[in-house]
Amino acid sequence: MKLIIAVIRPEKLDAVQSALQGALDEGDGYRVTVQTVDGHGRQAGEVEYFRGQPVRQRLVQKTQITIGVNDKYVEPAIQAILSAAKTDKGEIGDGKIFVLPLEECIRIRTGERGGSAI
Amino acid sequence: MKLIIAVIRPEKLDAVQSALQGALDEGDGYRVTVQTVDGHGRQAGEVEYFRGQPVRQRLVQKTQITIGVNDKYVEPAIQAILSAAKTDKGEIGDGKIFVLPLEECIRIRTGERGGSAI
Amino acid sequence: MKLIIAVIRPEKLDAVQSALQGALDEGDGYRVTVQTVDGHGRQAGEVEYFRGQPVRQRLVQKTQITIGVNDKYVEPAIQAILSAAKTDKGEIGDGKIFVLPLEECIRIRTGERGGSAI
Amino acid sequence: MIHLLAAIVPPVPIDSGSTAWMLTSSALVLLMVPGLALFYGGMVRRKNILTTMMHSYVAMAVIGVQWVTVGYAIAFGQSHGGWFGWSWPAVGLHGITPASMYADKGIPEFVFIMFQGKFAIITPALISGAVAERMKFSSYVVFILLWSTFIYCPLAHWVWATGGWLFNYGVLDYAGGTVVHISAGVSALVLSYMLGPRRDHPEGTLLPNNLVLTLLGAGLLWFGWFGFNAGSAVGIEHPVAGASAGLAFATTQTAAATAALVWMLIEWQHTGKPTSLGMASGIVAGLVAITPAAGHVMPLSAMVIGAVASLVCFYAVRLKSRLGYDDSLDAFGVHGVGGIWGALATGLFAVTPVAGLFAGNAAQFTKQAVGVGVTIAFAALGTWVIAGLVKATMGLRVSEQQERDGLDITIHGERGYHF
Amino acid sequence: MIHLLAAIVPPVPIDSGSTAWMLTSSALVLLMVPGLALFYGGMVRRKNILTTMMHSYVAMAVIGVQWVTVGYAIAFGQSHGGWFGWSWPAVGLHGITPASMYADKGIPEFVFIMFQGKFAIITPALISGAVAERMKFSSYVVFILLWSTFIYCPLAHWVWATGGWLFNYGVLDYAGGTVVHISAGVSALVLSYMLGPRRDHPEGTLLPNNLVLTLLGAGLLWFGWFGFNAGSAVGIEHPVAGASAGLAFATTQTAAATAALVWMLIEWQHTGKPTSLGMASGIVAGLVAITPAAGHVMPLSAMVIGAVASLVCFYAVRLKSRLGYDDSLDAFGVHGVGGIWGALATGLFAVTPVAGLFAGNAAQFTKQAVGVGVTIAFAALGTWVIAGLVKATMGLRVSEQQERDGLDITIHGERGYHF
Amino acid sequence: MIHLLAAIVPPVPIDSGSTAWMLTSSALVLLMVPGLALFYGGMVRRKNILTTMMHSYVAMAVIGVQWVTVGYAIAFGQSHGGWFGWSWPAVGLHGITPASMYADKGIPEFVFIMFQGKFAIITPALISGAVAERMKFSSYVVFILLWSTFIYCPLAHWVWATGGWLFNYGVLDYAGGTVVHISAGVSALVLSYMLGPRRDHPEGTLLPNNLVLTLLGAGLLWFGWFGFNAGSAVGIEHPVAGASAGLAFATTQTAAATAALVWMLIEWQHTGKPTSLGMASGIVAGLVAITPAAGHVMPLSAMVIGAVASLVCFYAVRLKSRLGYDDSLDAFGVHGVGGIWGALATGLFAVTPVAGLFAGNAAQFTKQAVGVGVTIAFAALGTWVIAGLVKATMGLRVSEQQERDGLDITIHGERGYHF
């Protein structure tokens, strides 16, 4: 099992969710946890103005999604994210995917553990 | 050391915190980091209305808690979460627990590392 | 590759970002993802008043930063965080750093994988 | 408000200045309803902000219609033995013409009706502070409709209408200490007992979602209250925009300022933290307490009334945790207690047009005490009956799950904020 | 508003009561602009809240200047054949003195100019509801400047100025059913077709960022509308603060309350969820519909007008998804449809000073229908020409990326909230 | 405001229209305080929003009490050599009765007292913009109490009271250019120097937490300012709701609109981003600048005054980063600079009742310059002394940790939002 953490553009969330649904849904829906984050990558923060004075933000708003998957779904999930989160030609700020080892997964409702709980 | 990440119902946070305190507090408090997330699992998002038109949200608000623990506390922590986060008979949307390997842990205040820093 | 997750005081974020820039920037910027969290450690939550009645919050607002780094940058990143996030003499509530193994990293823009994508 | 029977006075020409002030006052009192919605709405948890605001807004809709349909007829129609009014032409206002004048005040009757209608709207909305975060919305709507018809309208008749029995007896209530605040506050208390506390109440991490709204609401209330009190000169004199209105304006301002200051000082003394909620609460407590007295007392007395209002309300609010009822936003603690103090204080400090105890007329204090006692008894009993009926037929409370998930999404299908 | 030519009446002394009410009314109508900004601003997504509010605020700036420069001269200057006005002394108001009186109403002409100027400001701002979240700000500014000068000002002249051709023909429009609401609503519809829908519109997860603001905005609108409608007694009688103002106040209050109640009941019936947005929409629909009728009909008729307004607007709003245009915040669905209903209803229910159909004067209904038809045609055509010109020269829409990232940051360089 | 000694004029009967307008104006000016609280509150960081709002609200409490206790006596009591007033009956207003009339204006003295009291409340609150995010709350409270008593009240006496030395000399200040805006703005500058900059100020990521509040605040200020300026006709003529009020209303509206437009255009030109904060700032700058001139100049002059106000304030605000002081929310940049320009412009453009430079009376410009100079000197010196005393005894600034954690939680024990 792996835990996939991806940081994407907020406006791509809808597309990514649809792509994940395509890749992961086995009939009982797909599962994902989403949160709002601020990121700093090569992309610079936005400039805002306060009474005529420019203020450059250090961070840009991003969306982070977390998905626990069984091993055989890792690559499909990555491909789904890649295809949906990338802008036309790929632009700075498109984001990043991290894959972490996941040792255990437990469904709170039933107490099931492991691959079937994911 | 493990890093436990659990996604629970927001309204269960108080109960889970109390349970964790019971399981983890060795006299110097218990430690946990909490954040607000949005999730998609088998549970469907809520329906809202905008001038008579129903709008189904894709995501449901959830609470994510993160706990770094020494190995012997992994199971007690999981049990505490399971007992406190589950609704009476277990309902869809009760949430999930992920356990990740944790290689290192450092207390910023002292610079201590490893199990005693957790 | 490692994923470093650090929970720090919100008011230290600017200093930590500058320190990370010093430690990690190889000319193409440094990368970090930031989010607002609530924490419970030895530090107690704040007391607020509601019509004369004190209400102790269980949680304190913290900032969490996440950084994916190649192995040789792990220690410099940790040192940067430690130096910038610590209050003068080190106070309860200064925060914690977790280091997790990172198996894969993918740049969405290019599809690059591994160390060069980080 | 004291006023004469329209029928027996000769027609007076329009006084445009008085009409201007009464139109303005009526608009100001309407604005108090959104003000109240913000004041209350800011104090609840995020998941209940819309339903809390809707408690005020729906009063504008429901009582707004009820008032022109039958409310005015019951409150200000021909008196039946001093107990209630009824005049067929007042039903749906169908017999009132633009040329109908109100008494001898030089203003169109429509303007008086509207001014009074705004009082009828805000009074049940005040009650809603006690039921926040757990009352069924449909039951609330039915409750305020019945409450307004069977408690508020008769009470307004007793105290304010020519021929009303408390009016005849001589109870002074310039702008609604008994009719508005005591009646709403006491009913709030009864209702909070009947509803029971919020499920997660005793644990008490119920922090206000947005104190900015509460402060703004208090500001709008203060602003609108000038119409409420200084507009109530319509019961006293002609022209309406004259000496009595000027006095009422001055005492309203002075009592609110003093009460805000005193509440802040009490908090500073007690906890070291002068809160913005305390500031807002002090403002409202002062405004409540001066309401029955506004045009009857001098500014220095208004200071005392305001100062004492904050003292008694501050301690009344703390009582609640000891007595175990859950008056969520202190509708009783502020409006009930503040109103009782204000109505009694009118009997102490009044100088015009009638003297009070300190000016040598002890009888007036007795009259005020009777007015207070009658209002408490009538409102408590009436609420107990009406809420009992609603409870038996529709139920008063939302389900446990609705309360947990918040009333906004479960009842109204909306969330206050999408940030 | 019906009024006589200032030149031919003998001077009347200042009536301080009427002046007080008109000063107050003018201030109240100004407050409707921030009210509208909140009403609309709360409904859009967080990334567009400031630009949506700016649509209203910039009208205060741009039309505020245009009105005193040439707008008043076009609308209320010497009539040229009933088609438009022009008086050199009215340009920049340079020939008007503090002592100049308006007609025979006992108020300074400056006060009348200001009152009318507030109407000129809010009308184009109403349109902005249709263009939210995608129109270029610079194009919007140019558009409203041209629209106000070439559509609003002439239309106000036709309907309200002595000598205006629709005025002479006998169309009744107490406070702006045709001039304000139909013209704005129809222009909004045309503009939303010309702009096209928001890119992410059909998917429809476009939830309002802050309904608290929308509710507060509706409350401020209701409050300000008393100035809008009851201040429009200036067209009818002297003193202005008199019988007609009183009637207009009463019908405004009654229609708004009834419409709010009915919209809520419709929603309860349809979806089981009485929403706060529905409450706010009902309030506005009722206020819109009563506007042309306010001082002409009785309160019971106002109830009917308000109730029907919510019915027709509720269904009109639903039409939009079927017809495929994206009137983002329902400027047409509420103001256009509500205004048409109100203008026609005035022909049905009017009793004073002219009778309508139900009082036996069928001719008045015809006149109203003509007024509605002319306004629709003129506004639609005019908007099509003006927006066409702007589109050809400056473009109407923001870029795809600006729309995606939000107009606040990309156009105004700001974000509404930094929480 | 120019007014005559009450004692020497024969009693005038109540004019209900004037009284209506003055009651309304007093209420409107009170609403400016919550308006200011929002305007300022929206601009600070989230952690300081409540304390920033409390700076305005606490002025309602503290100065509200001070004014009826001694403030009015000092400002408008019997003049002692033109330097300060004092009348025993005015202390606690104990010798004033509802029947006491103000001068020959046909309004109760209580109404005049209330109107003036609202000015006394808002003036120190304006200063708070300079001290935001770092001043100790207790010190702020003591400071405004002393400042109002020893700077504001005497200054009001000098300029506005019959017998005041600047009044006798002939300085024109219709509604408070010198007394209110210059005095507050200059004191703000001195105080910001004495306090020193916010610790994290130069790094400058100090983005406003909620511009929606700032826009709403600017809207409420605009609305309330009609009472501020057009109500100040009370100093000029009877009836108060007459020609002078009408003129003041028209110039207020025109200057605000023009200034808002010009500020927007300057920003568009400079940075390409017409901001909502710029819109709000332009509105306020225009309102400030027209204040002393409102009833003295014609609308075309008001346009020039408004336009120039935005120009000078826009550049004055930028000065601050160069001169290194931290006037957090530009109390000096907008109120000080705008007030100075407005007071001088009054000397240029005045036409009624006295002529200014452009109407051939150069002497008036000199008088205005003297008025400006005296006000600057007195306010600067007085603030330096008072703030110095407070600094020496209580300290002016919060601790470093309080500033870091935010003043809301550390001083008031609250957070603005719990989302």
Ligand SMILES: Nc1ncnc2c1ncn2[C@@H]1O[C@H](COP(=O)(O)OP(=O)(O)O)[C@@H](O)[C@H]1O
């Ligand atoms: N190594 C990293 N560690 C943490 N977050 C990262 C890392 N790389 C990218 N991110 C997150 O992804 C967002 C987008 O990154 P992007 O600018 O597309 O990366 P790159 O510059 O590598 O193409 C960043 O704002 C940041 O939130």
Ligand SMILES: Nc1ncnc2c1ncn2[C@@H]1O[C@H](COP(=O)(O)OP(=O)(O)O)[C@@H](O)[C@H]1O
């Ligand atoms: N595999 C997963 N990956 C990421 N998040 C998950 C996963 N499974 C569950 N979650 C999170 O937990 C929340 C509750 O899940 P739930 O509906 O109870 O899961 P299940 O359908 O497996 O019982 C989801 O909304 C989501 O945020």
Ligand SMILES: Nc1ncnc2c1ncn2[C@@H]1O[C@H](COP(=O)(O)OP(=O)(O)O)[C@@H](O)[C@H]1O
């Ligand atoms: N073991 C842990 N698991 C999860 N979060 C932790 C842990 N230890 C610390 N934290 C986070 O770091 C924050 C600061 O911790 P702190 O009080 O400085 O820790 P300590 O008491 O160990 O010095 C906490 O509020 C919490 O959010």
